Amino acid sequence: MDRDDGSAPRTSASGQRVAFLLSQVGGFAADRFAERVATLGVVPGDVGLLRLIATHPGVSQRALADLLGVGPSRVVALVDGLERKGLAQRTRSETDRRHHELSLTAAGRSVLTDMRELGAAHEADLLRGLTVAERHTLGSLLATIAASHDLPPDVHPGYRSAGRPDATSPTS
Amino acid sequence: MDRDDGSAPRTSASGQRVAFLLSQVGGFAADRFAERVATLGVVPGDVGLLRLIATHPGVSQRALADLLGVGPSRVVALVDGLERKGLAQRTRSETDRRHHELSLTAAGRSVLTDMRELGAAHEADLLRGLTVAERHTLGSLLATIAASHDLPPDVHPGYRSAGRPDATSPTS
DNA sequence: TATTGTTATACTCTATAACTATA
């Protein structure tokens, strides 16, 4: 139990140390990111939606629900938020009047532009303890894990609710 | 999905690729962990609490609240959950009858024992795409990040609520 | 009859603040 690989480090719980760190640091990153995007007047969920709309012009809410893996009513609430903030808009499709074609407003595109700077600053701060080479290594290892579990490259857990409290279990 | 990050001078990894991966994979790890611990009849938050009680025998709920960074009423709910499941118990302190000294039951200790196996299996599956050497490297890099931000070694974001939806922003 | 989007409802989780019992 205590050693799950040939060369377990001395003291600690080699059992789940890395998994815990992954979840702990990932949660920390998400919290920090939320703080940062708040300065743009949006919440993290808004950002993902803005990007999807930007990369899928005229996308319908139904398609968005499928992309995110959530129910249609959830998308209504998310889009309501963007519309209230003047970042996106609904337009009835002329070919099928049941659809709403979603698009960004100028303000929405502006937020997305600002996001690039913000994202770079976020990452620079988050990884400030690592060298450039180490950042590359980390990115590569994480990408390998993501690929080995078929995680889509641009959709994030967090839209689909999960176990709320905690993260991956304490190390202690 | 399309590229929108070409603008920034790519020092190392692009704008925020690593930060996003960290949060995405971290969230995935947390979700998987939640599924696993559910087989033991507990939620992730229970596990952290069980560990803290195990490592701090007789701890008071107030001290626990401070350790977790949450309000006292939150601890009441958490401990209620453990007590209902028969994993922990409250005992009035004889020296100061305002305190409740928390301790694990035999069932609680049993769950904690099972957790070691479960945690090892969780980590093995999560990191199945990496070699043993790469797992060590990843652990080391994550530990460096955690240290550079003063993250406590055994307390997890997730007790303190944060930005619920999303994670660290989509990659785009 | 099926589908898109909306609304209504219920449920969970959490935070805040009042309250009790001790000290």
Added chain:
DNA sequence: TATAGTTATAGAGTATAACAATA
């Protein structure tokens, strides 16, 4: 008066299902 724990209340977030409009 201060502290540990509890309870009450209110708010946010989400899921499910019923619903209206359109196909």
